[in-house]
Amino acid sequence: MEVTTARRTKRPAGLDARTLAEAFQLTAATHPERVALRLQDDELSLTWGELAEKVRRVAAGLAGLGLSRGQAMGIMLTNRPDFHWFDAAALHLGATPFSIYNTYAPEQIQFQVEDADARIVVTEKAFEDRIRALKGVDHVIVVDGGDDVERHTAEGFDFDASWRAVEPEDVLTLIYTSGTTGPPKGVQLTHTNLLAAVRGFDEVIAFPDDGRVISWLPMAHIAERACSHYLPMVLGFTTTDCPDPRQVVSYLPSVKPTWFFAVPRIWEKLKAAIEAGIEAEPDEERKKASKWALDVGLRKVRLEQAGEPIPDELAAEHAKADELVLSKMRGLLGLDQVESVNVGAAPTPREVIEFFHAIGVPLAELWGMSETTGYGCCNPPDKIKIGTVGPPSPGVEIKLADDGEVLIRGAVVTSGYRNQPDKTAEAIDSEGWLHTGDVGEFDDDGYLKIVDRKKELIINAAGKNMSPANIEAKVKASSPVIGQVIAVGDMKPYNVALITLDPDVAPAFGDRAAAEVERGVAAANEQLARVEQIKRYTILDTEWEPGGDELTPTMKLKRKPIHQKYANQIDELYS
Secondary structure, eight states: OOOOOOOOOSOOGGGGOSSHHHHHHHHHHHOTTSEEEEEGGGSSEEEHHHHHHHHHHHHHHHHHTTOOTTOEEEEEOOSOHHHHHHHHHHHHTTOEEEEOOTTOOHHHHHHHHHHHTEEEEEEOGGGHHHHHTOSSOSEEEETTTTOOGGGGOOTTOOHHHHHHTOOTTSEEEEEEOOOTTSSOOEEEEEHHHHHHHHHHHHHHHOOOTTOEEEEOSOTTSHHHHIIIIIHHHHHOOEEEEOSSGGGHHHHHHHHOOSEEEEOHHHHHHHHHHHHHHHHTOSOHHHHHHHHHHHHHHHHHHHHHHTTOOOOHHHHHHHHHHIIIIIHHHHHHHTOSSOSEEEEOSSOOOHHHHHHHHHTTOOEEEEEOOGGGTTOSEEOOTTSOOTTSOBSBOTTEEEEEOTTOEEEEEETTSOSEETTOHHHHHHHBOTTSOEEEEEEEEEOTTSOEEEEEEGGGOEEOTTOOEEOHHHHHHHHHHHOTTEEEEEEEOTTSSSEEEEEEEOTTTHHHHGGGHHHHHHHHHHHHHHTSOGGGSEEEEEEOSSOOOBTSSSBOTTOOBOHHHHHHHTHHHHHHHHO
């Protein structure tokens, strides 16, 4: 695929749509020849015009199976093109398609299907057994099993009348919370919510005319659903599907995305891989040049972040470093055409973000929640403040409660939790403020820093408040061999930690893995206040999998279940 990036000359028609269905139709009419969906190496490639025809046929088939406005449809698929046309077809009917995490157990799937009242579920062979076992489902569509939904087309079905009847306040999708504090809640997001978020992101990031994104995170996560599904509908991006998330870094050089979002662990591992590659460079001159260029980049970044001028001598040295080394590094990574690159969902250590700025990749933290359509704060690409999630984004108001809790109000806030009016009333007050559960603080420039989750702060025996997430981020960033970390210390005299090894890195260390963890924890402790430091830890002989007992599908720690499951190990650390 030949890769170029065009500056936008006019406003995308989809930005003025009332619904995602209308935005899709406007984009397809404006760019019928532009590629909408593809697989790596173009094994499959569909233009917007071809995708629009596919969506029309699939919508007719789904209507024939009984799917209509206001009804839910479950989707349990990997990141494959079928997801995009089934989801788009359903929303053109005014229905509510939602995604199910592929790691979910049968009882978790059953809960969501019942809660949503979904009578149709779209899946693939890998998950078919779990879906066939569900109660209350009338139709199971297996996309790679010979099922042809288009043969169910209802006689006299009027596709255009169907999508034109969709209203802005219709529920577009459900995003189920990860269930760290109880049963998952179905966050209802409307067409209005999503379009408000897309318009805001576009205002902050100023996307190019022919944006390129990679679909690789679970579509049940609002970040992925917005980034590689809804934004393309509105702005005409090209989406490349990556069915195996472990392969996403290898997709970057061929796709050359213009926007790329990843969770902190991806950036941490990418930094570690680059540094390891430099250390392993057999040519001493090239190794020396790489280290020199990185050092020059870091000196420039730190002055910029401190608000200090760049001396002419350093500016000239940086221009040379960029021409000889850093630009080539970005090209090899496939991040040389990004307009914006973002990280979110958990704290990211400062040194990780500094590293990417040093090589010329403008990595920036953003903040949002399922309940805010993944939208809230975002660092503008031209004025990033490392250590913050940026100022409030266009169209939202953000303030702090007396206890520091972040409150947000605006058109991106959910219409409520499905079937749970009591939980909705708890979260959204009478003035429309969503109480996020995050604790934050604003700096003098109005940039927000997220301290931690309100219910997850460690308050030690001396009454000192600490952020476990920030402690954990420091420890994970200290060594590539460290996989997952949970800091424990509530009502205790000091902090301890449970640590797992990274399954991709640990084998290379062999017998030295434990010593490397010890080095990493010591290095992290040097960057922490004395009261925050990890005094004792244990290395668990297990891997924590997304969707398992310890991690949500989006790799957030299930703190209470971990404390219960590993109570004996924690007690031993305090004995």
